[in-house]
Amino acid sequence: MSLTYVQLEEAARLLREAEHHAVPIDPLSARLPGLDLAHAYAVQRDNVSWRLADGATVIGHKVGLTSPAMRRLLGVDEPDFGHLLDDMVHHDGAPVFAAHYCRPRIEPEICFHLTERLSEPGVTVEDVLRATDAVAPALEIVDSRIRDWRITLVDTVADNASAAGLVCGPWIPVRDAPDLAAVTADLIVDGELAGSGSGREVLGHPAAAVAWLANTLAAFGAALEPGHVVLPGAMTRAPFVRAGQKIEARFEGLGTVSVTFV
DSSP: OOOOOOHHHHHHHHHHHHHHHHHBOOOOOHHOOOOOOOHHHHHHOOOHHHHHHTTEEEEEEEEESHHHHHHHHOOOSOOOOEEGGGGGGOOOOOEGGGGGGGOEEEEEEEEEEESSSSTTTTTOOOHHHEEEEEEEEEEEEEEESSSGGGHHHHHHHHHHEEHHHHHEEOOOGGGOOOOOTOOOOEEEEEEEEEEEGGGGGTTTTTHHHHHHHHHHHTTTTBBBBOOEEEOOOOOOOOOOOOOEEEEEEEEETTTTEEEEEE
16 A cells, blocks of 8 residues: 555654654554555654754664564564754763653663764675774663554654664773673663673674664665764663663773663
């Protein structure tokens, strides 16, 4: 079933309003049974364009569904991606209003900062590491504007891959960083261990997720640009968070990053 431009525009509007009011909607996949992956990325791009027209700036991208468990859950065999905008960024340790989100989760990730353009098909892990000048311990705030996280692949793609916020710790020159695949991270919620994992959870190596992203964007006629940041995917499970909680991620060899929800 082919969907019309008007139907896709309406899907984008529903997601915008859900995010603006922090009131989730029923799955788009149920409302529009013909919604496919190409449609979903079109809806995502439509809402990014709205954000840009409203004064926001794209600062990079996030990769989702990098863990085998999440891909099995949604019945897919590859990751997805979303856009990161400057109005999503929060300072390390800063308070964040939980009420701005529908039902947020938190993920520890290794953030990449690029100094070279990655645009051609066939980008490798080595290419990504050459194009990266620094990495940082990071927390991604993910949120679904779909009620109760009842998402399929097309739901989360249309919803900007559930991207909602980014908190970065201190940047470390990549030449001084340990092997990113071997880096371990502990996720601490209110002083209690909520999850542990390593860079190998992210497609075997976090830079492999960045390479996948660069190659996928090339098919869309887009690229990773100098100055962009990339969140490659979660190293642990992603627990729900709420007001009153402090979350800290401790990365072996990279340091710590934290956020408090109020």
